[in-house]
Amino acid sequence: MEFRRIGGLPPYVFAAINGAKAAARSAGRDVVDFGFGNPDLPSPDIAVAKLAEAAQNPRNHRYSASRGIPHLRLAIASRYKRLFDVDLDPDTEVVTTIGAKEGLSHLMWVLIDRGDTAIVPSPSYPIHIYAPLFAGGQIVTVPMHDPSSNSAETPGDSFFEGLLDAWQRAWPKPRVIVCSFPHNPTTACVDLAFMERLVGFALEHEVIVVHDFAYADLGFDGYRPPSILQVPRAKECCVELYTLTKSFSMAGWRVGFMVGNAEIVAALTKLKSYLDYGTFQPIQIAAIVAMNEAVDYPQQLNTIYQSRRDTLIEGLDRIGWHVEKPQGSMFVWAPIPEPYRDMGSLEFSTFLVDAGDVATSPGIGFGDGGDSHVRFSLIENELRTHQAVRQLKRALTKLN
Numbered sequence: 001m002e003f004r005r006i007g008g009l010p011p012y013v014f015a016a017i018n019g020a021k022a023a024a025r026s027a028g029r030d031v032v033d034f035g036f037g038n039p040d041l042p043s044p045d046i047a048v049a050k051l052a053e054a055a056q057n058p059r060n061h062r063y064s065a066s067r068g069i070p071h072l073r074l075a076i077a078s079r080y081k082r083l084f085d086v087d088l089d090p091d092t093e094v095v096t097t098i099g100a101k102e103g104l105s106h107l108m109w110v111l112i113d114r115g116d117t118a119i120v121p122s123p124s125y126p127i128h129i130y131a132p133l134f135a136g137g138q139i140v141t142v143p144m145h146d147p148s149s150n151s152a153e154t155p156g157d158s159f160f161e162g163l164l165d166a167w168q169r170a171w172p173k174p175r176v177i178v179c180s181f182p183h184n185p186t187t188a189c190v191d192l193a194f195m196e197r198l199v200g201f202a203l204e205h206e207v208i209v210v211h212d213f214a215y216a217d218l219g220f221d222g223y224r225p226p227s228i229l230q231v232p233r234a235k236e237c238c239v240e241l242y243t244l245t246k247s248f249s250m251a252g253w254r255v256g257f258m259v260g261n262a263e264i265v266a267a268l269t270k271l272k273s274y275l276d277y278g279t280f281q282p283i284q285i286a287a288i289v290a291m292n293e294a295v296d297y298p299q300q301l302n303t304i305y306q307s308r309r310d311t312l313i314e315g316l317d318r319i320g321w322h323v324e325k326p327q328g329s330m331f332v333w334a335p336i337p338e339p340y341r342d343m344g345s346l347e348f349s350t351f352l353v354d355a356g357d358v359a360t361s362p363g364i365g366f367g368d369g370g371d372s373h374v375r376f377s378l379i380e381n382e383l384r385t386h387q388a389v390r391q392l393k394r395a396l397t398k399l400n
């Protein structure tokens with residue numbers, strides 16, 4: 001059978017690692033799994049209790065509002081005010097999405113058509129690359145460097161250099177720039193001055209910026225990731241995706257938002273009114289409670305991720321695998337150690353499963369420019385992380 005749109009998709013690189021993991025587990029081996037960025041920490045109790053209560057009410061079993069119920073949109077507006085001092089009109093500048101991934105994917109349907117161009121970082125969270133392609137467009141990539149590999153330049157400066165180059169190369173002139181900081185998988189982080197520069201560029205060149213802010217609440221050692229909407233005039237050309245997935249460890253609930261430019265919000269809202277009826281209403285109600293009553297939960301999660309980061313990086317350092325500490329995100333983007341570099345990321349991460357019972361994600365799975373790294377997700381607790389380091393020490397015999 002012949003299908004449309006999926007034909008050009010490369011084989012799913014992560015499937016190879018999943019296969020190696022499954023084989024090891026069926027042979028009775030205990031694989032420590034840093035592969036998939038699927039949070040292991042529980043959602044806030046208060047949200048779980050509210051979900052159970054709201055699910056008892058038959059009125060909540062009906063179709064909900066595709067754009068999100070008013071109190072949910074109000075709750076995200078209040079959160080933006082509290083966190084970033086950004087004012088959002090919940091009626092015109094907020095739309096609820098079924099997670100950031102759904103929001104970003106469908107957003108591209110209203111921004112990109114056949115022949116249009118989007119600028120996208122690479123390596124990247126894969127949907128950043130594929131959503132413009134699914135919408136019929138084409139992409140021009142901005143290389144994302146390992147923030148520790150280019151010490152003379154900040155990640156913001158090196159992104160900007162790549163952006164200027166991509167802008168020159170792209171034809172037709174891009175309609176959209178996709179970006180996401182703290183960045184998955186490279187962990188690159190930026191400051192507000194970078195966001196100001198980006199908004200200035202977008203206003204000057206009349207291009208829309210889509211900022212995926214999935215790691216909005218995951219900044220370490222006092223670093224607070226900036227929202228692009230903190231920049232004056234950002235609402236003229238920018239939208240931002242915010243999600244409860246990582247901030248509140250509510251990955252399976254599928255609650256996210258797109259906020260910012262009212263025209264773009266209206267366009268996505270219109271499209272979504274044809275596509276879906278919104279997230280199950282008890283989940284929306286529980287999400288309100290999470291944001292309004294578990295206000296500090298993201299900070300508690302942040303502390304846990306930071307401590308896991310330290311355990312992993314210090315452990316790797318002890319066995320001769322030197323990786324810089326990331327400032328944000330829930331990942332460690334680790335350069336493949338020199339004696340193993342020729343293997344490439346797929347072979348190296350398969351080797352780590354086979355020889356060390358440790359699963360990581362091969363960098364090549366995130367696109368061009370990722371093959372010299374593997375990504376650890378900080379989803380294993382400290383005990384398991386110590387265990388993983390011991391196993392890696394046994395496997396990586398060429399390290400000194």
Ligand SMILES: Cc1ncc(COP(=O)(O)O)c(C=O)c1O
Nearest residue numbers: 099100101125184214243245256
């Ligand atoms: C950059 C980025 N955006 C979005 C998501 C997914 O968010 P959601 O669960 O809200 O769809 C992830 C998850 O790993 C991510 O890394």
